[in-house]
Amino acid sequence: MLLITCPNCGPRDETEFHYGGQAHVPYPEDPHALSDAEWSRYLFYRENPKGLFAERWVHNGGCRKWFNAIRDTVSYEFKTIYTGESPLEAGAKGDSQ
Amino acid sequence: MALKGSAVMAETISEETLSLAASLRRSPAARLAKAFAVAGTEGERGVRLREIPFLTQLGIRATPGTPAAAAVEAALGAPLPAIHGSTTTGGGYSVLWIGPDEFLAVGDEGSADLDRGPAETARVAATLGEAGSRLPGAVVDLSANRTTFELSGPAARLVLEKGVSFDLHPRSFRAGQAIVTVLDHVPVLVWKTEEETFRVLPRASFADHVGRWLLDAMREFSAPEVH
Ligand SMILES: [Zn+2]
Numbered sequence: 001m002l003l004i005t006c007p008n009c010g011p012r013d014e015t016e017f018h019y020g021g022q023a024h025v026p027y028p029e030d031p032h033a034l035s036d037a038e039w040s041r042y043l044f045y046r047e048n049p050k051g052l053f054a055e056r057w058v059h060n061g062g063c064r065k066w067f068n069a070i071r072d073t074v075s076y077e078f079k080t081i082y083t084g085e086s087p088l089e090a091g092a093k094g095d096s097q
Numbered sequence: 098m099a100l101k102g103s104a105v106m107a108e109t110i111s112e113e114t115l116s117l118a119a120s121l122r123r124s125p126a127a128r129l130a131k132a133f134a135v136a137g138t139e140g141e142r143g144v145r146l147r148e149i150p151f152l153t154q155l156g157i158r159a160t161p162g163t164p165a166a167a168a169v170e171a172a173l174g175a176p177l178p179a180i181h182g183s184t185t186t187g188g189g190y191s192v193l194w195i196g197p198d199e200f201l202a203v204g205d206e207g208s209a210d211l212d213r214g215p216a217e218t219a220r221v222a223a224t225l226g227e228a229g230s231r232l233p234g235a236v237v238d239l240s241a242n243r244t245t246f247e248l249s250g251p252a253a254r255l256v257l258e259k260g261v262s263f264d265l266h267p268r269s270f271r272a273g274q275a276i277v278t279v280l281d282h283v284p285v286l287v288w289k290t291e292e293e294t295f296r297v298l299p300r301a302s303f304a305d306h307v308g309r310w311l312l313d314a315m316r317e318f319s320a321p322e323v324h
Contacts, residue, residue, distance in 0.1 A: 001262075008197055009181045009276070013262045016279055061279045063181070063196035 007081050008063040020056030022046045023068045024086050050074060054086040115211040122212070124150030125244045125304035132312055137250075142318045144250040146311055148304075149296075153204030153213045155190075155221060156239040160198045165234030168224040173202055182274045184288070193275045193286060201239065201286070203298075214240030243286070244304045246311060249294040252318045257295055259314045261287060265295075281310050 002014040028034055028042055047053065053073050058066045070079040070087060080087055126133075126148045137145035159166040161177050170176050174188020177200050185192045190202040202221075204213065215238050222236040248256060254265050260281040264270065275288035275296075283306065286298040299307040 012278070015262075015282075061284055062277045064199070065196055 002076060002078075004057065004069075004078060005081055006059040006062060006065075007067050007083070008065055009059060012059070012062060016059060016061030018058050018060050020058055020066065023054040023056045024089075052079065052088060054088055110216075112211070115213075119151070119211050122151060124148055125301040126150070126246070126308045129305065129308040129312070133308070136312050136315055136319070138252075138315075138319045139250075142252045142322060144248060144252040144256055144315050144318050146308075146315060147247050148308070149206060149209065149245040149247055151209035151212070151240065152206070152245055153208035153217055154239040154243060155202040155214070155218055156237045156242075157192075157200040157202060157221075157235070158198055159200075159232075159234035163233070165225055165232035168226075168232060169221060169234060169236065172221040172224040175202070182270075182276055184273055184275050191288075193288060195277055195286075203245075212240070214238040241301060243298040243300050246297045246299070246304075246308065247290075247294060248297060248311060249291075251293055252315075253293055253295050256311065256314045256318070257287065257297070260310065263287070265289075267292070280307065283307055283310075 003011045004014050004017050005011045006017075025042070025046070028039075031039065031042075034042070050073060052070055055069050055071055056066060057069055058064070067081055068083060068086070069081050071077065072079060127150070130148065133146045133148065137143070155173075157169055157177070159169050159177065161179065166177055173190050173192065175185045175190050175192050176187070178185045178192055178194040181194055183194050189205050189208065191205075193201045193203060195201055204217075218236055218238040225232045225234050225236070257280070258265055261278055263276055263278050265287075270276075270289055272289050272291050272294075275286055277284070277286055279285065280287070280297060280299070283299055283303045285303075285307065286296075288296040288298065290296055297307065297311070
């Protein structure tokens with residue numbers, strides 16, 4: 001059983017949470033301007049990295065609030081819980097990779 | 098129905114009508130009352146269970162620190178609790194923290210005598226102002242949403258620990274604290290009112306299941322401990 005630290009409620013069993021998929025997938029500014037292929041890319045295409053991944057989670061068994069997390073998909077370890085910009089993006093800019 | 102309309106209506110309902118209506122209510126776990134009564138045990142491993150039905154419950158949505166929160170706090174007579182796990186009391190209510198902008202005001206035991214929920218909701222909601230200029234917040238009558246079970250006695254915590262993963266030890270969960278969590282997969286509020294007294298609030302449709310789960314979890318404490 002994983003312990004996930006809700007930013008509002010503190011550490012709780014993973015069974016109190018639901019997964020919301022990849023974080024930072026922006027809603028298209030003008031969905032009507034997209035082709036079917038572009039729309040399907042927005043709806044269905046997600047990253048599947050081996051390693052650190054920015055994700056959405058919701059504490060549905062508690063405060064019912066959404067939050068973001070960086071999780072290592074290899075070890076399942078939660079590296080950080082955050083709001084706003086992805087620390088991965090911030091890190092990438094800083095490292096000029 | 099418009100809020101203002103229900104407020105006017107609530108004022109015009111007589112005490113007799115309210116008391117007749119109260120006599121017709123049937124609590125979600127009414128059929129378990131006898132089983133609860135005989136399942137209780139005394140002594141150093143004692144644990145007792147009862148339902149406290151029909152408590153007035155107001156669901157509150159307001160962001161702490163805003164004018165809406167201040168208006169609700171003034172109407173309730175109690176501040177909104179600031180952080181997860183905390184509760185406040187005042188004005189005949191205990192206010193439980195549900196989320197950063199969500200709270201549940203639970204009436205004292207006397208609030209169950211009459212069906213006060215609609216009138217109290219209208220009274221507190223009225224402080225948010227009229228439609229058009231209403232402060233951003235909400236007050237809804239949730240009195241029939243959850244029932245209240247009270248588990249008490251030296252073994253009460255041991256019973257709950259079979260189904261609640263949150264650390265209920267006094268070092269992390271003190272009297273006067275309440276949390277939103279899961280008991281045997283069922284979403285509940287767990288509220289520690291005294292050192293050996295816990296309230297469990299499941300939604301009405303889960304009351305029978307949770308009541309029977311608690312009865313089952315209590316059974317071992319009616320016999321001497323096996324070493
Ligand atoms: Zn939470």
